[in-house]
Amino acid sequence: MVVIKMTASDVARKVIENKELFILDVRNKDAFHDWKIEGHSFDYLNIPYFDLLDGVDEILPKLPTDKDILVVCAKEGSSLMVAEMVSEAGRDVFYLEGGMKSWSSYLEPIKVGHLTGGGELYQFVRLGKGCLSYMVISEGEAAIIDAVRFTDVFTNFAKEKHVEIKHVFDTHLHADHISGGRHIAEATGATYYLPSKDAEEVVFNYTPLEDGLTVEIGASQLEVGALYSPGHTIGSTSFIVDSRYLLTGDILFIDSIGRPDLAGLADDWVGDLRETLYHRYRELAEDLIVLPAHFMMIDELNEDGTVAKRLGDLFADNHGLNIEREEEFRHTVTDHLPQQPNAYEQIRQVNMGKILPENDEQTEMEIGPNRCAVR
Template sequence: MAVGIVTPKDLYARLAQGEEVFILDVRVIDDFENWHVDGPTVTSINIPYVEFLSEDDTAWKKLLPADRPILVNCARGRSAKIVADVLDRHGYDAAYLEHGMLGWSEVYAPVTVFEEEGWKLIQLNRVGKGCLSYVILSDASALVVDAGRHVDEYLEVASAHGAKVQHVVDTHLHADHISGGVELASCTGATYYISSGELQGSPLPHTPLEQHRTWTFGSVTVQVLAIPTPGHTPGSVSLLLNGRFLLSGDTVFVGGLGRPDLGGKAREWAQQLYDTVFTTIAALPDDVLVLPAHYASQDEYHARGFVGADLGTIRSVNDAMRLSSREAFVTQFASDGGTTPPNHTEISAVNRGEKTIDPARALELESGPNRCAAKHAPR
């Protein structure tokens, strides 16, 4: 029986169709617990690679099903291939995930959030990272928000709709992944917008977003309001489309709020986050659909397949948004940010244009899940 190879995109397609998949992850236990392929139809177990190098196979054989296909996974695919070969020699139906978790981290899945005559809103879900970005299409124009570094993904979406990317926005300076905003704007001739406070002293070409609080584009008027929503970073903004869709960056998530501690000014930024939540966001109606830049759980998926929820639902389940005491809110958020995103200092330097790296280093820096939320609602 030959060992099969499953590409990350093939795996996503199978999971999206509801196929049940049994995954054997052979990384060390800490790496597995920190980050692994997940989903409602995934059964995933962890048996470290070294266990399969021993002549004694009784232990791992007790844990593996003999009657269903097994997909072996690791960090880059090399160890998984070796283990899949071992399983094949023992009569198992085995395949391995090409490029492992690093390959999985580069899968983008476009999902249409909303469409009506004249314009369309698409969410691109980077499923292995929990990173979300957006393409808004109207007539022959496209606006891209919070693009990842794989700019071809956005060019393909725009091309498929006969559109040209003319506006590129980063809602804030990202610290968990490499932004593709500057590169995408450069290769398309688009304007790159970000708050000027996010790029102080940076050599990167950009247009200050605060100078363009409102603009329209396309055959139908899609009014885009850039709303200052500081807290996660001082220059964080959210975009309100047609008064109905809030692209909230890392300010408001389906299950939490953006953490204010990554800049070393946790208490100061938590004060700003409080004002954002209880003044700016408080003014928006419950039926506004919140579409964030990240998510941390399958629970944050909408029934229609994208990640998002109406603001009223988020208010009802998110304890932090009901914590009206300023002092209690600030104390809680300034003291409990959780695990710091790995490599966030170097990633921020890259996104600020202070450091240049090659694609191999970018892949290493982005390894692991995002950790942008400070608090998540109880589920």
């Protein structure tokens, strides 16, 4: 039997296309329970690598014969060794190239829809981390919203589409992942926008992102409009694109709402969060399609792999938007905050420009699940 590598891109297609996959995860049990590759039709067996050093005979009966088997570890080495042992026992098996490190960094670009004048809107889905970035394209120009740190993905995609990146936005100062926004702007000459209320400690130049700012993309003047929407951070800003799409940043998700505590100010910002969700957003058209900056669960993906839902449907179905009493809302939010994101304070320092860690250190900072939502 031959051991074949499976790339993060291959796994992403299995997730999006709802294909079956059996994952033999050989990381330690706590790492597996904290964060794993999620798929609609995936099954799992978690056996730490050190428990398999004497062989894989005991687990062979637990491995299916009717679906692909993928061995996964943190960085690849251990999974390759286990996969070789499974193969030598006569079973077809794959290993994940680059391990969970590669899964965490992979981005899948998916077209959300057409825009006025032949424009397009793309969502970049980071399945391993739950991050969502966006590119608005119109007549040779592009704007990027909430780019993650893998800048080549965005610049290469723009080249493929023969467009020039003119504007780069961050909806807020991120705390769970490292932004690539200002680096894309530096590389392309684009204007980089950041909410000024989130930027008091940044050490680089930026253009203030203020409520009501309208940026036109392309000769057709496709509009990207800014809507001040504090609560996750004091500067959080949403965008309305082409009067059709509401990019909510980390304020509103498909199945939850944003957490207000990542700068240590939950009690101060929870009121702003309610004001945004229950008043500012309620004034918007319910037919707007909500496009958040994160997702928490694989069930939030649509059949085409996008994460998007009509605002009116969220008003009806999202529990965080249906807590009538303000005091109950305050307790619901502050009493159900999940564990802080991995290295969130260091990530904030990176996004302020105060520290510049090496690439491997940035990877370690971001390892783990997304934790931007109230549970």
